[in-house]
Amino acid sequence: MEKEIPEISLQRLPVYLNYLRSLPESEGTYISSGAIASALGMGEVLVRKDLAYTKATGKPKVGYVREELVAALEEFLCCNNKKNAVIIGIGGLGRALLGYGGFKNYGIDVVAAFDKDEEKIGTFVADKPVLDINGLEGGLKEHAAQLAIICVPASAAQSVADMLSKVGVKAILNFAPVQLSVPKGVIVRNIDVAGSLSVLAAMIK
Amino acid sequence: MEKEIPEISLQRLPVYLNYLRSLPESEGTYISSGAIASALGMGEVLVRKDLAYTKATGKPKVGYVREELVAALEEFLCCNNKKNAVIIGIGGLGRALLGYGGFKNYGIDVVAAFDKDEEKIGTFVADKPVLDINGLEGGLKEHAAQLAIICVPASAAQSVADMLSKVGVKAILNFAPVQLSVPKGVIVRNIDVAGSLSVLAAMIK
DNA sequence: TAGATTGTTAATCGATTAACAATC
DNA sequence: TAGATTGTTAATCGATTAACAATC
Numbered sequence: 001m002e003k004e005i006p007e008i009s010l011q012r013l014p015v016y017l018n019y020l021r022s023l024p025e026s027e028g029t030y031i032s033s034g035a036i037a038s039a040l041g042m043g044e045v046l047v048r049k050d051l052a053y054t055k056a057t058g059k060p061k062v063g064y065v066r067e068e069l070v071a072a073l074e075e076f077l078c079c080n081n082k083k084n085a086v087i088i089g090i091g092g093l094g095r096a097l098l099g100y101g102g103f104k105n106y107g108i109d110v111v112a113a114f115d116k117d118e119e120k121i122g123t124f125v126a127d128k129p130v131l132d133i134n135g136l137e138g139g140l141k142e143h144a145a146q147l148a149i150i151c152v153p154a155s156a157a158q159s160v161a162d163m164l165s166k167v168g169v170k171a172i173l174n175f176a177p178v179q180l181s182v183p184k185g186v187i188v189r190n191i192d193v194a195g196s197l198s199v200l201a202a203m204i205k
Numbered sequence: 206m207e208k209e210i211p212e213i214s215l216q217r218l219p220v221y222l223n224y225l226r227s228l229p230e231s232e233g234t235y236i237s238s239g240a241i242a243s244a245l246g247m248g249e250v251l252v253r254k255d256l257a258y259t260k261a262t263g264k265p266k267v268g269y270v271r272e273e274l275v276a277a278l279e280e281f282l283c284c285n286n287k288k289n290a291v292i293i294g295i296g297g298l299g300r301a302l303l304g305y306g307g308f309k310n311y312g313i314d315v316v317a318a319f320d321k322d323e324e325k326i327g328t329f330v331a332d333k334p335v336l337d338i339n340g341l342e343g344g345l346k347e348h349a350a351q352l353a354i355i356c357v358p359a360s361a362a363q364s365v366a367d368m369l370s371k372v373g374v375k376a377i378l379n380f381a382p383v384q385l386s387v388p389k390g391v392i393v394r395n396i397d398v399a400g401s402l403s404v405l406a407a408m409i410k
Numbered sequence: 411t412a413g414a415t416t417g418t419t420a421a422t423c424g425a426t427t428a429a430c431a432a433t434c
Numbered sequence: 435t436a437g438a439t440t441g442t443t444a445a446t447c448g449a450t451t452a453a454c455a456a457t458c
Contacts, residue, residue: 008425010407014400018382022359032439040384045427048441060433060440077407085402092301097398099297102382106403147406154227171405173398177223177307179245187408191396193302193378195219197290198311200376201352202215202282203392213449237415250451253417265416265457 005053012050014106015040017073020066021105032063079107084145087113088160089152090120090130093175097149099126111143133160137167146170154178161188210258217255219311220245222278225271226310237268284312289350292318293365294357295325295335298380302354304331316348338365342372351375359383366393 019039020031033051037044051064056072058064074080085103087094090113098113114133115121121132131139148169152160157176164172164186171187174180177195180188224245225236238256242249256269261277263269279285290308292299295318303318319338320326326337336344353374357365362381369377369391376392379385382400385393 006425007404007408010404011401013407014382014397014403015384018359018397018400019384022383034439041386043427044439045441046425048439049426052441058440061438062434063439077403078410079403081410083406092304093298096297096301100398102399103402106399106406108399108402108406146409147402149402154223170409173402173405177219178227179220179224181246187405189401189405191398191401192219192223193305193396194307194311194313195223196216196394196396197308197313197352197354197378198219198282198284199212199216200378200392200394201288201311201313202218203212204351204375205283205286211449239415248451249415250417251449253415254450257417263416266414267458268415 009050009053013054013073013077016047016051017070017077020070020073023066027066029065029067030059030063031066031069033058035063077106079105081107083108083147084111084143085109085147085149086111086140086143086145087149087151088115088133088136088164089113089150089156090115090117090125091151091153094149094151095125097151098128108147110149111145112139114139133163136163140167140169148172150174150176150180152176214255214258218259218278218282221252221255222275222282225275225278228271232271234270234272235264235268236271236274238263240268282311284310286312288313288352289316289348290314290352290354291316291345291348291350292354292356293320293338293341293369294318294355294361295320295322295330296356296358299354299356300330302356303333313352315354316350317344319344338368341368345372345374353377355379355381355385357381 033047034044037047054072054076056064056069085108087098087110094113098110103110112128113130114136115130116133120130123130146169148164150157150160150172154176157178158180161172161180161182165182174188174190177192182188221241238252239249242252259277259281261269261274290313292303292315299318303315308315317333318335319341320335321338325335328335351374353369355362355365355377359381362383363385366377366385366387370387379393379395382397387393
């Protein structure tokens with residue numbers, strides 16, 4: 001049985017993909033692990049190990065066929081399977097992410113947002129509807145969304161996570177600076193922007 | 206000589222701080238590493254080791270004095286030293302972060318934003334001025350900002366990073382999905398929202 | 411005192427790097 | 435062929451966990 005990819009390797013795959021996609025056509029057909037490594041400031045063995053988890057294989061002496069490598073990474077990251085996501089909470093951040101075009105690079109379609117504010121419900125942001133959080137279950141069924149992004153204040157995040165878990169969301173990207181407790185089978189990853197910046201502030205001291 | 210904190214421990218300190226701050230007053234004076242650990246889903250020895258990097262010390266049998274622990278974390282994270290940050294790029298994300306109130310929990314003040322769009326220059330977002338990116342040097346000197354958040358498109362991020370490095374910014378939080386190259390002495394950390402969501406999508410498969 | 415919890419040292423675990431044979 | 439690069443195995447490094455003495 002092949003070994004499953006560790007999460008830490010998985011997290012680097014989008015980095016490789018972004019880099020490879022950014023290369024100009026003139027870069028040529030092949031690219032070596034060493035070239036990728038030096039562009040990204042990492043070790044070349046690590047690059048090869050990470051890439052080995054995908055279906056990509058390189059050729060000794062020349063490296064990897066760039067287009068094949070991109071395709072292998074896209075397949076591994078399921079970029080070709082369309083997946084729907086929803087955003088909960090249309091404050092500044094939710095609004096920004098609803099309008100952000102970068103998700104489609106990974107086959108992710110942000111189809112709708114949910115909020116409790118009656119002023120916002122029924123409006124559209126970036127052509128996406130803002131729906132009533134109380135209709136979450138029906139709304140999610142309709143859109144078949146397995147992914148959710150929590151952009152509500154910390155005080156509301158746990159109850160939102162509970163609702164999302166109940167209606168079948170499988171993974172949550174949480175921007176609220178609070179630890180969420182969710183049932184087994186639901187994955188949560190946190191992004192704490194202020195906390196991350198504070199770490200940088202502490203590092204420069 | 207005391208050992209320096211590894212970055213991976215440092216990154217957990219804001220998590221502890223957020224948790225401790227969120228506790229109601231009624232929680233009592235003391236809190237144990239075991240209580241923190243189980244609330245955050247981690248090992249209790251790890252919690253103690255992390256906390257030991259700060260000045261916090263606990264008492265056998267009772268745990269840590271909650272207020273002292275908060276104070277020790279705040280001191281370690283320099284929450285009491287006022288630090289200024291700027292945001293480069295007032296698209297949806299830059300706008301959202303300019304209006305976000307969470308930075309002040311860490312003593313960080315986002316004082317201004319910079320953009321190249323003449324339509325935006327001279328306006329105010331959340332009472333913060335949007336300035337001309339070409340006046341970055343003067344603007345940064347005036348505000349004494351050592352921290353910057355890059356919210357421009359990937360294609361512009363490297364040139365922004367070059368400018369920031371040149372005018373003395375010491376740490377950059379980069380939201381553009383591209384690897385930035387900066388001079389030694391400048392720290393960069395990346396947040397790739399779409400990439401992070403794609404990792405979650407891959408994990409649920 | 412007995413029991414709970416800290417703080418630290420040793421053991422384990424996992425990730426990265428080094429070494430190197432295979433190969434185009 | 436010679437040289438460069440892959441893919442893999444072994445060694446190293448660092449982080450987490452286990453064990454346990456100290457102590458309130």
